[in-house]
Amino acid sequence: MINELMPPKRILMGPGPSDVHPHVLKSMATPLVGHLDPHFLKIMDETMDLLRQVYQTENKATMAMSGTGSAGMETVFVNLLEPGDKVIVGVNGLFGQRMVDVAERCGAEVIEVTAPWGSIIKPEDIEQTLKENTDIKLVALVHAETSTGVRQPLEDISRIVHEHDALLVCDMVTSLGGCPTEIDKMGVDAAYSGTQKCLSAPPGLAPVTLGSRAMEVMSRRKQKVQSWYLDLSMIQAYWSEDSERFYHHTAPISMLYALRESLRLIVNEGLENVYARHKSYGDALHAGLEAMGLKLLVEEQYRLSQLTSVVLPEGVDDGKVRSQLLKKYNLEIGGGLGDLKGKIWRIGLMGYNARQENVTYMLAALEDVLREEGFAFEEGAAMKAASQLINV
Numbered sequence: 001m002i003n004e005l006m007p008p009k010r011i012l013m014g015p016g017p018s019d020v021h022p023h024v025l026k027s028m029a030t031p032l033v034g035h036l037d038p039h040f041l042k043i044m045d046e047t048m049d050l051l052r053q054v055y056q057t058e059n060k061a062t063m064a065m066s067g068t069g070s071a072g073m074e075t076v077f078v079n080l081l082e083p084g085d086k087v088i089v090g091v092n093g094l095f096g097q098r099m100v101d102v103a104e105r106c107g108a109e110v111i112e113v114t115a116p117w118g119s120i121i122k123p124e125d126i127e128q129t130l131k132e133n134t135d136i137k138l139v140a141l142v143h144a145e146t147s148t149g150v151r152q153p154l155e156d157i158s159r160i161v162h163e164h165d166a167l168l169v170c171d172m173v174t175s176l177g178g179c180p181t182e183i184d185k186m187g188v189d190a191a192y193s194g195t196q197k198c199l200s201a202p203p204g205l206a207p208v209t210l211g212s213r214a215m216e217v218m219s220r221r222k223q224k225v226q227s228w229y230l231d232l233s234m235i236q237a238y239w240s241e242d243s244e245r246f247y248h249h250t251a252p253i254s255m256l257y258a259l260r261e262s263l264r265l266i267v268n269e270g271l272e273n274v275y276a277r278h279k280s281y282g283d284a285l286h287a288g289l290e291a292m293g294l295k296l297l298v299e300e301q302y303r304l305s306q307l308t309s310v311v312l313p314e315g316v317d318d319g320k321v322r323s324q325l326l327k328k329y330n331l332e333i334g335g336g337l338g339d340l341k342g343k344i345w346r347i348g349l350m351g352y353n354a355r356q357e358n359v360t361y362m363l364a365a366l367e368d369v370l371r372e373e374g375f376a377f378e379e380g381a382a383m384k385a386a387s388q389l390i391n392v
């Protein structure tokens with residue numbers, strides 16, 4: 001006899017996946033209906049409507065692609081780019097690097113605007129590059145860089161990009177549902193996200209949204225999109241409220257239940273309340289970590305609340321701390337990637353996990369494990385600093 005699947009009950013406070021909201025888990029255990037069943041089409045319409053609210057957009061082309069966040073990235077690039085197109089990508093972390101790779105695979109000529117990992121991409125650097133290169137089709141940036149914990153301000157860059165008649169593309173995988181995305185207000189022409197970060201659902205869908213300028217660029221394509229699976233001209237017909245809906249591929253029905261439920265929870269709580277909750281528990285975590293004498297990687301004004309990068313203190317063993325947190329506390333945090341491998345920890349407070357007990361538990365567990373590692377700090381200071389910022 002083979003044992004029934006019994007995964008341990010972890011607390012997922014790394015860079016994603018984050019813990020799934022119990023209501024979302026429950027929604028996934030409800031019976032399937034057919035993917036062309038009128039009831040399912042209604043669920044899709046509701047999901048699109050909820051997605052527009054959470055993305056803060058009126059874009060008609062707002063839907064969920066089958067696949068994880070990277071499929072969302074690929075969707076935006078394969079549909080907007082044709083071989084020979086020139087694009088600018090801001091690279092200040094791993095996901096900027098991934099966008100470069102994806103854009104190059106589309107046959108585009110990619111110009112990188114870089115910044116150190118942990119810093120923002122400077123608007124003046126984008127402007128300079130746009131002045132030096134004509135015919136740039138799009139500029140792509142990561143709004144919430146999960147590999148570093150940086151929140152990229154969009155307002156100035158959006159103005160500059162549009163002055164040069166280019167499209168603004170944003171990776172919003174870790175921002176959607178965690179901080180304002182303001183697609184319409186910020187003039188973002190295309191964005192993509194994933195379900196396993198601040199939406200508190202499992203990985204498996206990639207919500208995308210495209211505005212009128214992006215749709216027009218797509219309509220002027222000379223060549224077919226090279227990916228059959230991600231071709232929006234076909235997918236859109238299945239997602240459109242006012243067209244006949246026919247089979248393209250079988251929608252991952254249980255994942256759509258999960259997405260609808262996760263968006264419903266966010267909209268019911270109220271977007272402003274959701275953002276404020278992330279901010280206040282993020283601030284509390286930051287204060288607690290700093291009170292322990294730990295250094296945060298990102299300058300305060302550009303810090304994300306939903307993902308915090310902590311600089312590893314001198315003499316502390318990265319792997320040992322993380323494995324002790326997992327063994328003793330069932331608590332998962334992330335290590336550094338790329339340039340920051342072995343140099344930082346990444347702590348997530350995403351969606352359902354942005355709660356007081358998670359902040360308290362994280363600080364207490366970290367105190368215990370760091371004490372064992374011989375790291376000296378003032379006992380109780382972290383909790384005191386954090387609790388001053390938590391108003392229950």
Ligand SMILES: *Cc1c(COP(=O)(O)O)cnc(C)c1O
Binds near residue numbers: 016069147
């Ligand atoms: C997680 C993440 C991705 C990739 O998403 P997958 O679901 O792992 O494919 C892309 N960009 C950012 C900013 C992310 O945090």
